[in-house]
Amino acid sequence: MMGWxxxxxAIVVREAMRFVNQRSRxxxxxxxxxxxxxxxxxxxxxxxxxxxxxxxxxxxxxxxYIVPGLCGMIQLFNGMQSSLSLVYDRExxxxxxxxxxxxxxxxxxxxxxxxxxxxxxxxxxxFLAIAAAFGITMPLMGYVYAFPALVISGLMLGxxxxxxxxxxxxxENFAGVMNFVIFPMFFMSSALYPxxxxxxxxxxxxxxxxxxxxTHAVELIRFALYESLNGIALLWVVLAFAVFMxxxxxxxxxxxxxxxxxxxxxx
Amino acid sequence: MLTVHDVSYSYGxxxxxxHVSFDLTEGRFCALLGPNxxxxxxxxxxxxxxxxxxxGAISVAGHDLAQxxxxxxxxxxxxxxxxxxxxxxxxxxxxxxxxxxxxxSGASAQRSIDAALDRLDMRERAGEKARALNGGHRRxxxxxxxxxxxxxxxxxxxxxxxxxxxxxxxxxxxxxxxxDSGLLVFWATHLVDEIGDDDDVVVLHQGRVMCHDRxxxxxxxxxxxxxxxxMTARKxxx
Numbered sequence: 481m482m483g484w485x486x487x488x489x490a491i492v493v494r495e496a497m498r499f500v501n502q503r504s505r506x507x508x509x510x511x512x513x514x515x516x517x518x519x520x521x522x523x524x525x526x527x528x529x530x531x532x533x534x535x536x537x538x539x540x541x542x543x544x545y546i547v548p549g550l551c552g553m554i555q556l557f558n559g560m561q562s563s564l565s566l567v568y569d570r571e572x573x574x575x576x577x578x579x580x581x582x583x584x585x586x587x588x589x590x591x592x593x594x595x596x597x598x599x600x601x602x603x604x605x606x607f608l609a610i611a612a613a614f615g616i617t618m619p620l621m622g623y624v625y626a627f628p629a630l631v632i633s634g635l636m637l638g639x640x641x642x643x644x645x646x647x648x649x650x651x652e653n654f655a656g657v658m659n660f661v662i663f664p665m666f667f668m669s670s671a672l673y674p675x676x677x678x679x680x681x682x683x684x685x686x687x688x689x690x691x692x693x694x695t696h697a698v699e700l701i702r703f704a705l706y707e708s709l710n711g712i713a714l715l716w717v718v719l720a721f722a723v724f725m726x727x728x729x730x731x732x733x734x735x736x737x738x739x740x741x742x743x744x745x746x747x
Numbered sequence: 748m749l750t751v752h753d754v755s756y757s758y759g760x761x762x763x764x765x766h767v768s769f770d771l772t773e774g775r776f777c778a779l780l781g782p783n784x785x786x787x788x789x790x791x792x793x794x795x796x797x798x799x800x801x802x803g804a805i806s807v808a809g810h811d812l813a814q815x816x817x818x819x820x821x822x823x824x825x826x827x828x829x830x831x832x833x834x835x836x837x838x839x840x841x842x843x844x845x846x847x848x849x850x851x852s853g854a855s856a857q858r859s860i861d862a863a864l865d866r867l868d869m870r871e872r873a874g875e876k877a878r879a880l881n882g883g884h885r886r887x888x889x890x891x892x893x894x895x896x897x898x899x900x901x902x903x904x905x906x907x908x909x910x911x912x913x914x915x916x917x918x919x920x921x922x923x924x925x926x927d928s929g930l931l932v933f934w935a936t937h938l939v940d941e942i943g944d945d946d947d948v949v950v951l952h953q954g955r956v957m958c959h960d961r962x963x964x965x966x967x968x969x970x971x972x973x974x975x976x977x978m979t980a981r982k983x984x985x
Contacts, residue, residue: 483850490847494833501835573829580795581848582821588848734799 487583488591495595499602505561509603510610512557513550517611521546533674535706543616548702549671551604552694555630555637558600560662563641566592567648579732586729593642593725597634604630622705629704633697636717639724640693646731669695693720748773748931749794749900754803756789763789765954767803771933771947773899776926778942778962779935781951782979787935788828790951791904794933795825808899821849824893826903832885832892834878838869841877842892849896856895863891883914887921894925901925902933907941915941939972952979 499506521543536544569575578588608623618626644657666672668685669692679686689695696716703710749771756764764786771777781787792798794805796816805812810819832841842863846856864870867887877885886906893901903922907915919941926932934941942948944963948971949956957978958965966974 482852486847486850486852490844494836494844497840498833498835573827573831574833576795576797576825576827576829577831577845578848579797580820580823580825582817583848583850584817734797735801 484583484587487581487588488594491578491588491591492595492598495592495599496602499599506603509554509558509561510607513553513607514610516546516550516553517543517616518614533676535703535708535710543614545674546672547608547611547616547618548705549669549698551607551626551630551701551705552633552637552669552671552698553666554603554607555597555600555634555697556662556666556694558596558603559634559637559639559641560644560657561641562592562596562599562638563645563648563657564651564654566642566645567651567654570645579734585732589642589728589732590725593635593638596638596641597631600634600638601627601630618705619707622707625704625707626701629700632714632717632721633700636693636697636721636724639721639728642728643724643731646728665692665694668692669698671695671698693717696720748808749933750804750806751790751794752804752806754790754793754800754805756786756793756798756800756802763954764793764800767951767954767956769949769956769959771931773931774926774929775947776923776932776934776943777947777949779933779949779951780937780939780942780975781935782937785937785951785979786954787937787951788904789954791902791935794902795823796820821896822899824896824898824901826886826889826893826901826906828904828906828908830885830889832877832889835876837874837876838864838880838888839873841888842895845892846895851896859895859897863895866894867891881914882910883917886910886914886918890918890922890925894930898930900931900933902935904935905937906934907936907938939975942971950975950978 525542566575569578578592579585581588604626605623608618608626611617640661644661648654648657668689670689671694675686675689675695678689693716696710696713699710699713700717703713751767751769754764754767755762767786767790779787779790789798793800794807794812796812796819799813805819807819808822810822812819833844836844839860842860843856846852846859851859864873867884869884869888872880877888880888890901890903890906901922907918910918922932922934923943923946936942942962944961944966946962947959948962948965949959950965951957962971965971
């Protein structure tokens with residue numbers, strides 16, 4: 481078992497080093513949610529008044545409302561970035577190095593997943609610190625309670641990225657993921673508007689948002705930031721993680737997954 | 748040491764390997780020789796468990812790859828055709844990362860890494876980024892890295908692709924030395940000039956083993972290249 485944790489630590493440290501060395505990636509990961517927070521939210525502040533809804537105890541401004549959604553956005557994009565990097569690693573060959581290790585493949589994939597989660601959590605806390613500098617703060621203990629919520633939501637979104645990477649054969653196909661996975665997941669969730677607002681315009685849209693796992697990831701983070709637990713959201717996120725992870729393991733299984741598809745190696 | 752028994756593999760309707768069998772012993776340099784598209788990379792992927800098949804069996808040092816994959820993989824060092832170094836990490840970090848993927852840590856990992864650096868004669872360059880190394884050094888480093896966990900079999904998939912003549916010769920000689928020291932070296936290639944008279948050769952063509960013998964025996968009175976061309980010029984009946 482010692483060897484398993486040695487490999488886990490090495491994979492996490494390597495991913496963190498790659499992230500720190502790629503300063504542009506770090507900055508880009510923060511700029512996206514900050515633009516939403518500072519520009520988008522400021523513009524919509526007057527238009528979108530929010531009544532008291534759990535977990536909030538009082539009326540809140542729109543900026544305060546979207547912070548958990550933007551934390552989720554960071555993790556969603558990070559999950560997809562990890563997925564992109566997995567496809568790249570596979571094309572470049574370094575994924576083979578990982579997969580020919582004598583350690584169990586599920587453990588190697590889980591380690592890779594956890595490494596991405598660690599990076600995403602670092603990004604989220606930097607984002608929360610910048611938001612606090614702009615006066616958008618949460619209860620102090622909320623920052624602590626948010627940690628396990630971020631781990632679980634990060635695992636779920638990372639597993640989704642892993643699943644997607646197992647189905648994509650070429651980097652060029654990745655643009656489709658943006659259009660058909662990331663944007664619908666983000667916009668059809670409670671990240672930007674509460675579900676009751678969705679229901680006012682379209683009950684069907686509200687129902688779609690309600691089954692979107694990203695909605696539940698956002699709600700899990702939102703409640704945790706306000707020192708509460710949303711049990712239903714937790715259940716949804718754990719369930720979605722199990723489904724995505726199971727699919728990824730099948731996708732990376734050499735007997736059943738992506739390796740069998742296509743024309744195969746040329747040599 | 749390395750046994751491939753009646754292995755077949757298909758990509759959909761396309762048959763890539765057809766009842767491939769051979770048996771290799773330790774301390775030998777064995778070339779898997781075949782033209783492009785012969786099935787070398789498919790066989791290589793099966794032998795490293797990147798692909799699996801139910802048709803046939805592969806065993807390494809007595810461990811069946813399908814039944815005991817972890818034990819079998821622990822006996823294999825692999826160098827892929829594509830370079831797999833992390834160019835933004837240093838030489839030392841690359842070696843440490845790989846050692847960790849093999850489950851090695853602490854003093855045993857350090858001993859193996861030191862030995863690898865000595866083999867490479869690169870102790871003083873351990874802190875340099877892999878990006879700073881030339882193609883030949885990167886390949887040598889990948890070979891040294893593949894030996895960190897002390898495997899019994901070293902498998903290389905066309906490792907000299909893209910290297911200049913000097914680097915190719917140096918790497919070929921280096922790997923022959925490793926075979927002389929007792930390691931089984933399995934070297935997939937389509938370049939006949941990388942094979943010595945005393946080396947074992949498995950000729951693969953259109954997914955089938957055309958012959959398995961010493962290079963000198965396959966060559967007969969002429970050069971190996973002539974025998975190879977003659978063997979692989981045969982086409983399957985339509």
